[in-house]
Amino acid sequence: MSGSVGIRRNIARRLLRNRLTVAGGLVIVFFFLVAAFPALFTSQNPARIDVANILRPPSAAHPLGTDDLGRDVLARVVYGARVSMKVGFVAVGIAMAIGLVLGLLAGFHGGRVDMVLMRFVDIMLCFPTFFLILAAIAFLSPSIVIIMAVIGLTGWMGVARLVRAETLSLKERDFVAAARAQGAGTLRIVFRHILPNALAPILVAATLGVAGAILTESALSFLGIGVQPPTPSWGNILTVGKNYIEFAWWLSLFPGLAILVTVLGYNLLGEGIRDATDPRLKGR
Amino acid sequence: MLRYIVRRLAWAVPILVGISLISFLMIHMAPGGPISVGTDLNPKATAETRARLEAYYGLDQPLHVQYGRWLGRMATLDFGDSFSPDGRPVAEKIGERIPITLTINVLSMGLIFLVAIPIGIYSAVHQGSLFDRVSTVFVFTGFSIPTFWLALLLMILFGVKLGWLPISGIGSLEYHSLSMMGKIADRARHLLLPVLLTGFTGLAGMSRYMRSNMLEVIRQDYIASARAKGLPEGTVVFRHAMRNALLPVITILGLSVPDLLGGSVIFETIFAIPGMGQLFYQGVMSRDYPLIMGILTIGAFLTLLGNLLADVGYALADPRIRPE
Numbered sequence: 199m200s201g202s203v204g205i206r207r208n209i210a211r212r213l214l215r216n217r218l219t220v221a222g223g224l225v226i227v228f229f230f231l232v233a234a235f236p237a238l239f240t241s242q243n244p245a246r247i248d249v250a251n252i253l254r255p256p257s258a259a260h261p262l263g264t265d266d267l268g269r270d271v272l273a274r275v276v277y278g279a280r281v282s283m284k285v286g287f288v289a290v291g292i293a294m295a296i297g298l299v300l301g302l303l304a305g306f307h308g309g310r311v312d313m314v315l316m317r318f319v320d321i322m323l324c325f326p327t328f329f330l331i332l333a334a335i336a337f338l339s340p341s342i343v344i345i346m347a348v349i350g351l352t353g354w355m356g357v358a359r360l361v362r363a364e365t366l367s368l369k370e371r372d373f374v375a376a377a378r379a380q381g382a383g384t385l386r387i388v389f390r391h392i393l394p395n396a397l398a399p400i401l402v403a404a405t406l407g408v409a410g411a412i413l414t415e416s417a418l419s420f421l422g423i424g425v426q427p428p429t430p431s432w433g434n435i436l437t438v439g440k441n442y443i444e445f446a447w448w449l450s451l452f453p454g455l456a457i458l459v460t461v462l463g464y465n466l467l468g469e470g471i472r473d474a475t476d477p478r479l480k481g482r
Numbered sequence: 483m484l485r486y487i488v489r490r491l492a493w494a495v496p497i498l499v500g501i502s503l504i505s506f507l508m509i510h511m512a513p514g515g516p517i518s519v520g521t522d523l524n525p526k527a528t529a530e531t532r533a534r535l536e537a538y539y540g541l542d543q544p545l546h547v548q549y550g551r552w553l554g555r556m557a558t559l560d561f562g563d564s565f566s567p568d569g570r571p572v573a574e575k576i577g578e579r580i581p582i583t584l585t586i587n588v589l590s591m592g593l594i595f596l597v598a599i600p601i602g603i604y605s606a607v608h609q610g611s612l613f614d615r616v617s618t619v620f621v622f623t624g625f626s627i628p629t630f631w632l633a634l635l636l637m638i639l640f641g642v643k644l645g646w647l648p649i650s651g652i653g654s655l656e657y658h659s660l661s662m663m664g665k666i667a668d669r670a671r672h673l674l675l676p677v678l679l680t681g682f683t684g685l686a687g688m689s690r691y692m693r694s695n696m697l698e699v700i701r702q703d704y705i706a707s708a709r710a711k712g713l714p715e716g717t718v719v720f721r722h723a724m725r726n727a728l729l730p731v732i733t734i735l736g737l738s739v740p741d742l743l744g745g746s747v748i749f750e751t752i753f754a755i756p757g758m759g760q761l762f763y764q765g766v767m768s769r770d771y772p773l774i775m776g777i778l779t780i781g782a783f784l785t786l787l788g789n790l791l792a793d794v795g796y797a798l799a800d801p802r803i804r805p806e
Contacts, residue, residue: 218622321500324782324789328744329762333508333778336766413628417748420630423766433628440634440752444642454631462626469622 212474219470225463232276233283242273244430253446263448265438271448274430275456281431282460285346285415286408292350294404297357302388304358305365316362319355327352331414332423340423349411357403364396398475405468409461416457432457483797490793494786501782502556505775506549531565561776566768572776576758580780582652583750583757586673587742590681591735598685599731602692606700606727607719617689624686629745633679633752640675648672650754676749683745684738691734695727702726729800736792740785 213219232239242260248268256263262271304315334348368374374391382390393400418424419433420440427434432453439450543551555561561572605614641649648654652672653665660668699705700723708722709715746759754760758777765773 317496317500321497321504323740324497324501324785325504325778326740326743326781326785328747329740329778329781332747332762332766333774336769336771336774337508409626413626416628417630420628421748421751421763436631436634443634443638447638450631450634450638454628454634457628457631458623458626461628462622465622465626 209474213470216470216473218466219474222463222466222468222470225459226467229279229283229460229463233279236273236276236280240270240273240276242270244269244273244277245428246270253442253449255446256448262452263446265435265446265449266442271435271452274435275432275453278430278432278435278453279456279460281342281425281429282412282415282457285342285349285425286412286464288346289349289353289411289415290404290407292347293353293407294357294400296351296354298361298400300354301358301361302365302392305362306369306384306388306392308366312362315358319358322352322355325352328414328417331418335418335423340418340426342425342429345415345418345424349414353407353411357400357407360399360403361396364399365392368392368395398471402468402472402475405464405471409464409468412457412461412464486797487794490790494790497786498783501779501786502553503549505779505782506552508775508778534563556779561779562772564765564773565770566764566773572772575761575773576776576780579756579758579761582755583743583746583759586676586680586749586755586757587739587746589673589677590684590742591738593677593681594684594688594738595735597681598688599692599728601689603696603719603724603727605689605693606696609697617693621686621690624683627682629679629683630748630752632682633675633749636675636679637752647675649675652755676753676755679749680742680745684742687738688731688734692727692731695730696723699723699727729796732795732799733792736788736790736795739788740781743781743784 246269248264251260251264251268253266254260254264254268260270260272262275265271265274300315300319304312330352331348334352335344338344338348369387369392374387377387377391415424415431416433416436419431420436422434422437424433425431435453436450439446439453442449559573561576563569564572564575601617605611605617608614637649640647648671652669654660654668654672657665657668705718705722708718713722743759746757747763748759749755750757750759751763758780761773762777764770765777
């Protein structure tokens, strides 16, 4: 056990030594706070329409300006963080759950089960993900719940492949054989021996997955088939920005920056975890 | 070699069947089935459309019979007629849109190749240098930037503020009266931003991938021995290392097809380019059901084709992976 604590401390030290990883982590914490306590960051109501103050540039009263209905852009960006965080986490949660179950099944059982599941993954990967998402949204009406479900249901294939590969290599290891010899059941082997040892790459995939899900949601909302107004989302604020591209730069600039910084945070953290935990990358 | 190609083709058959099954099931799993999805929410659908669809899908038949019929139609590229007012065959509508989409994607793949590979090699050879660190920042930004937002910013800069480039369409109003060279120049000006943007995300990924391939190869024993026998560094990098690091890139090109196609929806919509992506977006907005299913199936088919070509290309380039 002491060895494992040592390894963990070592990983933590390597994570903290990388300044970019720390910066990524801080960005994520910051946007978490924004999403959890929006009232701390703005006193305005994101839905309050003010026809007397339409398309005003940034000022003391409206630090990021106002939109085409006179709504405060800062408030909309702040409340938009909730949508992004929620979609990112729920979508990735769904993808992770499916990918974990199918990957474990395929890797652990091998044989027919593995063959069938991996062919299914091959087939799913042939559909351009964005096409699948759009087609699904055309059947169902766009809403936050649908968006989260669809992004999750179309994003599990990489995780399944990853978990399968990890399971395949881990299940041949001596400590798994030893556990089995001691009479450990399948579930115990999976949860005590395989999953904990595959945790790092899964965590990396999840972190990078959140980044991807946030980008996808924003693109969908920008195209008008994602989160629907009046609920603010970074993507749908940009749609308004595009309509007033020649007069109101603040509508196009700030929500995009919020997306960029958030997604960058998740990507940096994900890569940082990978660097710190993957022994093959040592010294790169 | 021939045996390898035949084996890959044999692998593609069940995948193709799977693609068709999933497409077919998607139609039937949609709430209310194909008829109601297509017509309930579509104000343009009349009782007559409804009847036409009933007959088209043969909904009175058992499921496996329906699937067989549908498969037969797919094989002849018969995707049915569009719900849009023109009511033309979906295959025809897609056919006239594909060339421009493929042109943009092939051009941006060329761009990715030309720019990303030198960046990746240089970063790896000069690992930790200023260039390496700057390109790493560039790569992470490239991964994280919403490309539609970047498109907006570039439109503001080059289209609105500087007025250098057109920001929509693929040809000026006077396109047809231009000379041959004028036409080419006009088309190039219209495609410049879309191609740059389509290539942008791929650029980041590819240069990162090339860099780590190079780093991997440089650690190999044969590189050490090439250096040990006194070969100049340039020969070691380009003859011994680069050629081996380039091989896996072929696979990545094949794998990037679905992302490029997905991206075409966004860029063609933003830049008003009459390609397959824009057609798909219009189809989604108007719930043009046969059109959506047609493009989805063709997109999957193109992806499969990209994978196969990449596999075969890889096997041609690298004798080690041919299993014989």
